[in-house]
Amino acid sequence: MKILVTGSSGEIGTNLCLKLKKEGHEVFGIDKRKNSWTKDFEYFLLDLSQRFSEFKNGFNQIEFPFKPNAVVHLAANAKVHELVKNPLKAMDNIQLTFNVLEYCRQNNVPIIFSSSREVYGDIHRFNTNEQITDEKKADFKFTESPYSASKIAGEALIYSYAKCYNLPYLIFRFSNVYGRFDNDLERMERVIPLFIKKINKKEPIIVYGKNKILDFTYVDDCVKGIYSGIEKLVSGEVKNETINLAYGEGQSLLNLVEYIEDNLGKKAKVSIGKTQVGEVSYYVADISKAKKLLGYNPKNSLSEGIKKTIEWWKERGDLSL
Ligand SMILES: NC(=O)c1ccc[n+]([C@@H]2O[C@H](COP(=O)([O-])OP(=O)(O)OC[C@H]3O[C@@H](n4cnc5c(N)ncnc54)[C@H](O)[C@@H]3O)[C@@H](O)[C@H]2O)c1
Numbered sequence: 001m002k003i004l005v006t007g008s009s010g011e012i013g014t015n016l017c018l019k020l021k022k023e024g025h026e027v028f029g030i031d032k033r034k035n036s037w038t039k040d041f042e043y044f045l046l047d048l049s050q051r052f053s054e055f056k057n058g059f060n061q062i063e064f065p066f067k068p069n070a071v072v073h074l075a076a077n078a079k080v081h082e083l084v085k086n087p088l089k090a091m092d093n094i095q096l097t098f099n100v101l102e103y104c105r106q107n108n109v110p111i112i113f114s115s116s117r118e119v120y121g122d123i124h125r126f127n128t129n130e131q132i133t134d135e136k137k138a139d140f141k142f143t144e145s146p147y148s149a150s151k152i153a154g155e156a157l158i159y160s161y162a163k164c165y166n167l168p169y170l171i172f173r174f175s176n177v178y179g180r181f182d183n184d185l186e187r188m189e190r191v192i193p194l195f196i197k198k199i200n201k202k203e204p205i206i207v208y209g210k211n212k213i214l215d216f217t218y219v220d221d222c223v224k225g226i227y228s229g230i231e232k233l234v235s236g237e238v239k240n241e242t243i244n245l246a247y248g249e250g251q252s253l254l255n256l257v258e259y260i261e262d263n264l265g266k267k268a269k270v271s272i273g274k275t276q277v278g279e280v281s282y283y284v285a286d287i288s289k290a291k292k293l294l295g296y297n298p299k300n301s302l303s304e305g306i307k308k309t310i311e312w313w314k315e316r317g318d319l320s321l
Contacts, residue, residue: 001234002026002066004109006100007074008043009035011182012114012174015223016072017041023227028065031075037181048075048099049092059103069234072112072226073100076150079188080118083147084278090146097154101161110168110233112226115155117175117215117246118148122280134286135173135242145278155242168239170229175246175285179219179309183318192216192256196310199260199268200319207257209275213250215285218305221247221298228294238293246285251302259306264319 003020007013008029014037020027021041029035029043044062052058075096077089097113104111120133121142140152161167176191183193198205225245232238257268275281290296300308313319 001069001230002028003230004028004030004064004068004071005074006030006048006071006096007076007114008041009033009037010074010078011180011188011219012177012222012226013074014038014181015179015219016074016226017043019223019227020230026066028068030062036184048096050099051095052099052102055099058099067107068109070110070112070230071100071104072114072230073097074114075100076114077147080145080147080278081276083150084145084276087146090150093147093150094153094157097150097157101157101167105161105165105167110170110239111158112229112233113154113158113169113171115151115171115173115242116148117173117244117283117285118144118280119152119155119173120280120283121148122282132284132286133244135244135289144280147278162240168233168236170233170239171242172226172229172245173242173285174222175215175217175244175283177217177219177222179305180312182219183313191253192260192306192309195257195260195268196264196313196319199257199266200264202266202269204269204271205257206271206273207253208273208279209253209281210272212253212275212279212281213284214253214280215246215249215283216251216256216302216305217246217298218300218308221245221300225290225294225296225298228296232294241289241293243290243293244285244287245290245296246287247298247301248285248287249301250282250284256302256306259303260310262303263307263310 009031032047119138178192
């Protein structure tokens with residue numbers, strides 16, 4: 001297969017492009033940043049969030065090595081709290097999704113979109129006492145943050161392109177993906193690498209939300225799910241579906257801290273803070289649709305995933321004090 005991946009310098013993009021190459025496929029990335037992890041695949045540097053009318057020559061400025069069989073659209077400003085502080089970045093997410101969709105429409109290429117568990121919001125679940133989230137439960141009235149809004153808008157654009165232009169799609173809703181290529185903390189402060197770094201350095205950590213329960217996904221499981229989705233979308237076996245990709249189990253942040261402590265052999269200095277504005281405090285995915293449609297079978301529980309993640313840090317020499 002020939003696959004175009006936007007956001008190819010990010011955590012999921014880097015892991016996905018390497019997996020596609022390893023499996024013998026052709027892959028080409030687009031990102032506005034250089035890839036700081038690997039030189040093992042080709043990509044083009046481009047900011048995709050410019051307004052289409054001012055987007056000088058649009059996608060025509062890119063010398064594509066091939067016409068893709070599918071586009072995996074991962075590029076986004078992906079940090080919830082940062083978008084609460086700067087909602088313009090949420091608008092950029094909508095614009096860049098529009099641009100990528102236009103490319104897909106004009107070239108008749110199916111799209112895979114990276115949505116988020118954020119589309120389920122928070123309040124909705126607490127009002128209804130539902131513990132597990134299946135795909136039908138998303139409701140835009142319960143949008144928690146500008147980031148969630150940008151993902152809901154992205155999904156809506158894709159549904160409209162499927163209706164009006166017959167553009168085939170898959171939408172994946174990811175949840176707390178962690179593992180390899182996510183510890184560039186100066187760019188993205190994600191909870192797992194942040195806690196690993198701080199606990200290792202014996203620095204204090206703040207757990208925002210003592211009772212917060214989230215569904216953490218080891219990146220290899222996430223990438224396997226996307227990979228299977230690409231194969232099935234390209235073959236036509238599965239299309240026009242919205243699918244949760246997560247591990248399917250809720251874990252508290254305090255459990256997470258324990259797993260990190262065990263693997264580092266160090267005790268964390270924990271204080272508890274309030275859940276931050278815009279953040280979801282409870283999410284457990286129903287992954288039965290992914291299992292049924294894609295044969296998805298995530299292998300790494302949080303404790304196993306944390307072990308692998310810390311081994312990866314150690315191999316890279318990122319865990320010195
Ligand atoms: N990692 C997670 O836990 C998670 C959870 C839910 C959804 N998602 C979504 O999955 C996708 C990939 O996530 P990730 O963890 O790899 O994020 P990431 O931040 O590591 O990667 C996103 C990449 O998109 C690029 N990008 C941003 N704006 C761009 C623009 N205007 N033009 C070109 N490139 C641009 C960034 O430079 C970055 O390399 C994102 O859309 C994110 O919202 C991720």
